[in-house]
Structures are given as C-alpha cells and as structure tokens.
Amino acid sequence: MKFKLENTDETLEGAFVKSLGNNEFIIKIKNSERNLKIIDMSYDKIEFMLDNSFHTTKYLETSTSKITVVVDGVKLTFNKRPDLDKIVYKNSGMESATDSQVSLKSQIPGRVVSINVSQGDNVKKGDVVCVLESMKMQVSIKSHKDGLIKSLKVKQGASVAKNDVLAEIE
C-alpha cells in the first residue's frame, strides 16, 4: 500500500512481511521493518503496539476507495485508489465550494428562519440567501458565487440537514 500526505512530498508505503505468531507481526513502513503486536481487535477498533508504543485506532468509515481512522485521537483519511492515494485532513477547511458548483449546500443542520431571495433573483457572492437557526444561533447562509437563483430547495420553517441543497445558483 502506498499513499501520500497532502501538501507535502512525503510518501508512505507499507506491507505485511511475516507473522511471528502470538499476534505479533513484522511489517515494513518506509522500507524499515517494524514490530507490530495486536492487543485487541473488534469490528471497528484495534489496539496494538507498534515497536514499543501502544496505539488505539478506530475505523470510522471504510469503503473500497477510502478509509477514515482515528489514531490516538487524531483523525486521518486515506484514499485507497492508487491514483488518489492521499491523506485528507480533518478540519482542513479546504473543501469550500467553488464557482463551478451550482448547488448551495448547508454546512450545518438547522431550521430555516427566513429566505432572503426569490427564484430568478440575481445574487452576488456573499449575499445572504437564507438564515438558519441551530443551537440558539442564527447563521446567515451566503451565496458562494455571483449568479442567478435558478431554484430554491427549502421553505421557511423547514429543517435541513448538513449538506442539504438550499438553492441552485447558475
């Protein structure tokens, strides 16, 4: 297996080398052999010693293309397809919407308090499209680009989940 740390040139490669029995293994990371001892394992959690340090890992999400793990409290995501091998940081704040996207999505769960635009309106990037309420706070949802409100997907009073589409802007 091979993957790359995003925004760095560091490449990581690893493989199982052999079993020593008694839940101990030799693995290879970055061409050096390391001792791995599995202490406990359940469907979503593994406790192991890597050389002489204890680690807890939880598998939050696993699919054929990626795996999200929490290692000693630190969350990391690997894309497993070779062409996409990389770690995507949690909380990187880098996945904001771009101009090419049509959908304005809600990044928080909440209730729609007001809708400030109508279908067919022209909006500029940063204009308030609607206002959501969650945890006693009112949060203005702003247009992610200049464009025309093609359609509104929510009504006043409705509840929206995170990533629900609020409006389509072209």
Next chain:
Amino acid sequence: MKFKLENTDETLEGAFVKSLGNNEFIIKIKNSERNLKIIDMSYDKIEFMLDNSFHTTKYLETSTSKITVVVDGVKLTFNKRPDLDKIVYKNSGMESATDSQVSLKSQIPGRVVSINVSQGDNVKKGDVVCVLESMKMQVSIKSHKDGLIKSLKVKQGASVAKNDVLAEIE
C-alpha cells in the same frame, strides 16, 4: 410474581397491568399502580422511569430459578420458585459452611503455598488445613468443623479458583 425479603415479613408482589403505548406501562406493585416507562433496553441492561425516578438495572445472572439484578448499584437476588421466593443479600456473610457439609471449599482464588494436614488426620474446627497466596497475601484456610480429613483435593503449588474443593472432612 411474589417474593419475600429475607429476615423481614415484607412480601412483594407485582404484575404488568397494561401497556399505554410509547414504551409506557402500568404495573402493580404491592397493590398500587405505578407508571413504568422504558427508556432503553439491551440484553443485560434496562433503563426505565418508575413513576418519576430514573433507574438503571443490570441483569447479572438469570436462570429459571433465580435472577440477580443490580438496581442503581445495589445488588439483589430473587429466587423465582414460589416456595423459595426471597431476596438473598449480597455480602450478607450468612452463607458460611455448616457442620453437615463435607467439602471444605476455597472462598478465594489463589495458589496453594502449603498443606498443613495429611489424609486421615483428625482436625478441629479452626485448625489450618492449608495456606493460599493471593494478591501478595497468605491466607490460612481453616477447617469448618471437627472431623477427619477424608481426602485432600489440592497439591502444593496448584492454583485454585473460588469455590474449588480443597479437602473433604467427615
């Protein structure tokens, strides 16, 4: 269901009366109706409101004849056969061996450090039969009655579990 609190004359009787839906029920305890609302339930633990107080119960041991529950941290055992309905107290210290018992059992887990009697010896109640070591302590196991050592069931150096028979004394 009916059972008796040991050492008291208090008798408890209870039954389900009806379901109110939404996990709420009317039950009857000591002839008075009580409101029961089940909050959460797994195979060995139940959380419920009885009238207006929250309770957690864990089922430690359940069989056809008895059930041991921990109610809000307090352990109680019910014998369910009608002729034996009673609560046996945890830690009551009342279940000590009697003269009629032959087997001298270990009440602790440990390792046999020494055996102080031989088969055929006469012992008096309180004489040290053997010494066990557990948790860095040496504990003398004393004869529970006057009698003759019929057989020894353990050897020096052996490990014994709680309730293992150490010797038979007649």
Next chain:
Amino acid sequence: MIEKILIANRGEIAIRVIKTCNALGIKSVAVYSDEDVNSKHVKMASEAYHIGPPPPGQSYLNMEKIVETALSCGADAIHPGYGFLSENADFADLCEKKKLNFIGPSGKSMRLCGDKMLCKAAMIKAKVPTVPGSPGIVEEVEKALDIAHEIGYPVMLKSVFGGGGRGIRLVHDEKELRQAFELASGESKAAFGKSALFVEKFLPKIRHIEFQLARDKHGNTVHIFERECSIQRRHQKLIEMSPSPVVDQKIRDEIGQLAVNATIAVDYLNAGTAEFLRLDDGTFYFIEINARLQVEHPVTEFVSGLDLVKLQIDIANGKELPFKQKDLKVNGCAIECRINAEDTFLDFAPSTGKIYDVNIPSGPGVRVDTYLYPGCTVSPYYDSLMGKLITWGQNFEEARQRMQTALSDFYIEGVENAIPLYRTILDSKEFISGDLSTDFLDRFKILDRLQSDLKKEASQKSEVALAATLIHSEFLKNRVKSHKEHGIRWKTQLDRN
C-alpha cells in the same frame, strides 16, 4: 430550609447543581423535554418530570409548566442555571408569587440588570465607569446609522436582552449595520418577543475581565476575584481563567470594589458577575451584570475553594455569607476551556448528532463538567456547550500544563469540537505570556497555526495510521460492513500459535 430543588435547566449545569444537592442531602428534581429523555441530568436527579416538546419555548422556557411541576412534586426552591429562564424577571416574580424560593436575585433587580440602559444609568450614579456609547435604545435602523456615523465605524450593535455574547455584532459599514440590525432584531424577537438594540463605540484590543460577586439577604457583599475571559470567538467566551495575568492584588482590590458597588447599586441578591472591559492602557469599563451563575464559575471555585452552588443555596436560605472580603485569597490558578459542539473551520458553526464514543480526562487538578456519555445525543435544539474542562495548578504554568495533558486525553467521537484549537492556543507564546484580547484568534492568526499543527500531528501519526490500515486490509476488510450493520462486537480469530 430548602429540602428539594427543581432545576429549571438541562445539560452540564443541571448536572452541576444536582452534584451539590447530592452532597448536601437535598433532593433534586430534573425537568426534561422529549428531546432529553435520555439525557444525563434526567438519570442523575432524584426525580424527573417531562415538561414538553423539544423547542425551548414549549419546555425549558415554559414558566407556567415549570412552576406547576415544582409545586406538584413538592419542591421548595428553583435553581435556574444559566440561559433559559435564569435572567427572566417575570419567572423570578412568578416563583416568588407561588412561594417557591428562586435561587437568584429578585425580579426587580434582574430587570434593572437586564435593561442595559437603566443599568448604565444606575452605574453612572454609583460612579462605576461605563463604556462610552449611544445614550439609549435605538429603535430604527436609520437612527442606528446616524449614531454610527456620529461616533465613527466600526461600532458594536448590541441587544438589551441576550448576554453571553449573543446579540452582539461588530459592524464596519452601513451595509453591514443594516444586515446586522435586521438579524439581531429577528433573533431578539424570536427569543424574547421584542427587540431593543443599542450602539456602542467599538474598542480595539480589549480584554474581557469579570468579577464574581456574592450578596446575601443581610446586605453583605463580596467579590470572589476576577476571571479573565478574553479568548473569544464571535463575542462568546472560549477560555476563561482566574486570576487574570494583568490583575494584581492592588487592581483586584480596586476594581473588585467597583464590582461590589455595582452589585449594591442594583440591590443584587445571590451569586452574580460584573463584567468589565479593560483597555490596553489599564482602564476598566463596567459593561453589565450577569444575574446568574456563569458557565465559567468553576475557575472561581478552584481558586477560592468555594462551592458556588452551595453558596447560592445558603444565600437563598437566608444565611449570612460565612466569610468577609479579607478572608478570601486567590489560591493558585485555574483555566477553563469550553467544550462546544462546533466546527472551528466552519466559523464555529454548530455540529450536532450522536456521540459514539467519549473519553473524559481526569487527574490531579482536573475537573470536567459535562453531560456527555457514550451514546448520548448533542441536540440542535439547545446550545452548543457539551461540557467544560477545568484545570487548577499552583500557578498559571502548572494549570496550563495540566490543561494541555487533559486536552490530549479528551476524545469526543460524533461531533466537531474545539479541542485541537485549544491545544494550539495553549501552546502559543502569546497565551503563555498573557498577551490576551478578545480578538486573540484573529490577531495571532490562530486558525492558520491550528491548520499547521493539525498537519504536523497528522504527519506524526501517519506511520501508525498506515500500520492500522495494513491491519484493516489484512484482518478486517471484508468483515466490517456486515458486522457494523448488525451491531455485533466480535473478537477476531487471530492465530494463537
């Protein structure tokens, strides 16, 4: 004497009050909405009563229902916690009318504290210095624009109601002021049924320093030192500490006396807080009295050794304060980090959902007040405070080190939270040197540093993560889906040779 207290609140503060009730042998009564049937305060209280559906207006803000519940279950007192009805003068009055001992100030005093304009006037009379700004309430946006124009942008738009940072908005120009005015009116109307905003000069690089107060029915009044609460986001406190790095005993005595004067000026009763702004030149301005127990009261408990909830109950029972001002000495240093359910990188937007796993730190000088347990839910209906991590040390450095260790041990799975942010802040030389201000996060580009810290941390853990991924592909790959679906915890069959 109070024998049974209904706690008109939820979450960590309800639990906090229950703990003191338990220690004192006082019965505690929880109330809960449909959303909270599984919440920890319900499980811990002696009794618990359902009071309505999830929206606060229909449950935790439903004063008639709460008072009725208290009366029918035989409670003799009500502790309001913070938020919800805690600063609602009508509720305090209603309790008094129904002969329920309201653990807090009188409705009259609360009204005076809550009306920022009347309060300001009382302070000016009592010679307590206040922030220069607009003379009174501004009803129309056009009026606000005029005032802002007069005193110059940026200005702060504030709500007479609210508190805890809510309803405060910084605006830089006319357009922002118009938008903010509309939003603030809306929020205020939604929460309090009416809107009342005012404008104040924006003061740059200020510290938020507040004094804990206590006043008994006999008029004895003390301050229990200051708390520095300058680390904020969107005008809400994130980190609090006592003592403040810029308050020595001389300043403590001086501003503490102003705080005491402020308390007397509004005829305050019970525990409260006088909030001040401190400018870089050392000037203190009174801003408001928070007529309740504060979220950050544990830092004061650590450095004073007092149980403030017990003190509140004693005062409500009519007892005299068991100490004089001179008996109170700051012992060591305490720091609190608020553990909010919010996404640091999404401008601290709320994050809600089920908590799959949680590890709560412990150790010498570590205290955690929280409602979290594995399997609980962080609800979108209520505020984002899941808990508070408080550490104490003989001095600031020891408290800081213990906080760092405890933060590393604090693990919450299920919602975003600011624990990584706090680690970055606590590691910063500016925090260590005490160079604090309410714009700390922006001034030192803390979020950029956090991103770099997270990258570093990810890089440090990458080899371990790789090992874990190897294990996964070797042993678990084909099992996870099916087992997760059935919720089965299984032990793997590794070779046992």
Next chain:
Amino acid sequence: MIEKILIANRGEIAIRVIKTCNALGIKSVAVYSDEDVNSKHVKMASEAYHIGPPPPGQSYLNMEKIVETALSCGADAIHPGYGFLSENADFADLCEKKKLNFIGPSGKSMRLCGDKMLCKAAMIKAKVPTVPGSPGIVEEVEKALDIAHEIGYPVMLKSVFGGGGRGIRLVHDEKELRQAFELASGESKAAFGKSALFVEKFLPKIRHIEFQLARDKHGNTVHIFERECSIQRRHQKLIEMSPSPVVDQKIRDEIGQLAVNATIAVDYLNAGTAEFLRLDDGTFYFIEINARLQVEHPVTEFVSGLDLVKLQIDIANGKELPFKQKDLKVNGCAIECRINAEDTFLDFAPSTGKIYDVNIPSGPGVRVDTYLYPGCTVSPYYDSLMGKLITWGQNFEEARQRMQTALSDFYIEGVENAIPLYRTILDSKEFISGDLSTDFLDRFKILDRLQSDLKKEASQKSEVALAATLIHSEFLKNRVKSHKEHGIRWKTQLDRN
C-alpha cells in the same frame, strides 16, 4: 535534567506517575508482565516494554531486567512507585551504579530505614520517641515466646521488611504466636528471600498518624503536614485523611519537627513518610520511615496544592525545595478511601477477575486514581488496590459529604469491594466526631452496621428491583442466554405506537 522516566511499577501508581510526566513533557516508559499487556499503564505510557511472566519475582521484582530495559530505551531516571522494588536498597544502588537517576532515597539511607532495628537505634540517638518493645530481631520462635511472655500478651509480631501493614500480626497467646511466626517467616522469605521478625508490645486504641516529608540534595527538609490513617483492617490502611482531627497547629509543629529530625537522622532524600502511633493520652511514638511515595499521598496533594511526583522529580534533578516550612499551610481537608478488590464479609479476602463495568465518580473536589476501565482484569498476582477515591472540601464535613456522594456514584462490576463499607463508616457518628483508632471496625461493630445498612438499602430498592424483574420476564426472558452467548448488544423491539 530528567527527560525520560521508566516507571518500575504497574496499576494506579504507574498511571499517577505518567500523568505528571505528561504534564511536564517528560517521556514515560512503562514495563509490563504477560499479565499486564492489557493494563492501562501500558496504554498510557509513551513507550512500554515487556519484562517477563506474571509472578512479580520474574517481572516487577526483576531488577536486572528493569535496569537493562531502562538503559536500552534511553531512560535517564527510574520511578519505583510503591511496593515492588521501591524500598529495595540493592535496586537503588544498582540504578546509581548504572547512572540511572533513582527517584527516591539512596540505597544506604533506604537500608537504614528498612532495618527497623537500626532505624530505631538512630531515632533513639536523635531523641525521636519510639514504641517500647523487644530490643532486636528474634530469630527463633522460642525466643519470641520468651519475649512475649516477658512483656505480656497480646503482642505484635512484625517483620523488619514489609511495610504497608504486611507482615504485622497481633497474637494473643502462645498458639497464635507459633502459627503467626511460621506464616510471617514464610511470607517474608517468599517476598524478600529472608525472614527477620521482632516483637513489640501491643498498644490498645491507637491512632496511626504519619507525616509527609521532603528533603532535597542540599539538605533542606520540610514536613508537609500529617495524615491520619487510623481506619484499618488487618493493619492495612483503608481510609486516610489530612489534617487529623486530633492534630492542631501546635501539635503539627511539634511532631512535624520530630518527623523532620527523623528524616535527617537517616540522611533521607526525596519524598518519604514518618509513621507515628498516637496513644489516647496524646503521646506520639515514631514507628518507621516509609522510604517511598505513599499510596495515600493524594490527600497531602489536595491540602498542600503540591504535585508530590513533580516534587520528587525536581528533587531528583537536584533542585532546591521551592518553599520553606513556614510557606506551607493546610488548605481545607481531604479524605481518601482505598478501593480494594476484596470481600468485606470474607475477612477482606482477595477478589479477582474481569471488570465488566465500572463507573468512576467525578465532580468538584473529587479525584480518582485508578487503573480500572470496563473490560480490564484484576489479577491475583498483584495487590488488591484497584484505585483510590479522594475528595477535598473546605472543611472535614464538606470533604465527607463529597466522599459520600462520590461513593454512591462509584460502581464496579466484577469483583467485590469495600465501597458499601466506606459508606457505612462515613455515615457513622464516630467517624464524624473523629473518634478514630486502628481497631475502629471492631470497636464500633462496623460490619454489623454494614449488614443492617445493606438490608435497609435492599429493602429500599426492592420495588424497583421488582419492576426490573417484571420487565425481564415480559421482554427479555427467552433472549438473554442466547444473546449473551454471542455477545450481541441488541435493541429490543418495544411497541412504538
């Protein structure tokens, strides 16, 4: 300066040391036997090394292996905790020889403290009053019988080694003395390879009061107040507190000075404890110096505000004590209950096994030092101390109330423990009034009261238990077996109408 500490111990004390290491940025190294691969200290340390099979003699007492591990992993210091090698002078010497900074006294001083006879002589020379008793070691049981006859029964048979109450036996007659002599020799030989017993007059209704000591490499010596440790079973402490109800500042100064003199008399280094017996007439007799950190050190940490492990590390680094005797003031009151795995009603016999569930209390003024977590194991190979519950209050009554609340919240499923006993003790008027002595349990028939309390509690909970049993028979009866076997946690299908 120390940068990496190997902790030659396990359980709660290893965890305690790791926590201070973490706060100070010092790397921690755990060692573990086969039995402890799943133990919490292994999980928490920066690094962990396997040192042998379960029996202590082959792992935690294997000094060569431990020193070798320390050297190969680059540790520069060793913290011995308590028990195991902590008071082994040869181990201290070996560390010194291998240039490992042993965090404790020198081997020479330890030998003097450990040899109760030499120590007694040193104390007599230093004018520290000691218990009247036998002049030296008694090698033969016949000699012991002669001495006992001379001073009169009952007498105490004690081991020169041991400590923490082990190897101390009260005997009332010749027969008991013979049996006890044999057992004590055996234990001592098993643990230390040799036996050395002595006889002392039994003193009735005594209190056990000890003074925490600290001495740096520059000869600065202080005591950090007393701890009252009179509540015991089989001569082992159950409950400790500071301050003692019978020690005022005058007595503290006076006996504290004796403790300091004792420390200097044996040229002690680092943290230690001078143990005294106090008779009903107020006489104090020195009994021994415990050349290590004590189990009960947290009560002193609470009332002094000090981190004693940090202090130990600072002293080992050659630093001067950062305070003088006059700077140290008792702040409030702290109580500790030892949470042992033992069956109160089986004469406190060990109870071992898997911990299926545990709830650890928390709250203001509550500290828990423990290795317990759900799923861990209490091993028969090591001692029965699973953890310690410590509470602090502004005064004794507040500490006691907090302890009661915390005890009710402490739940351990899997082994017997003394939590119910502590609740009975803490509720007793004799404990509340401070009428303590080492025979407290017998003198006030506490176990009888406990039985009555347990009955009362069971009776109070019987209706709830009945409800739970009804639920079981209605919904779970036929499911428990099969699901438990498969380890499946399932949600029941209740009616959702």
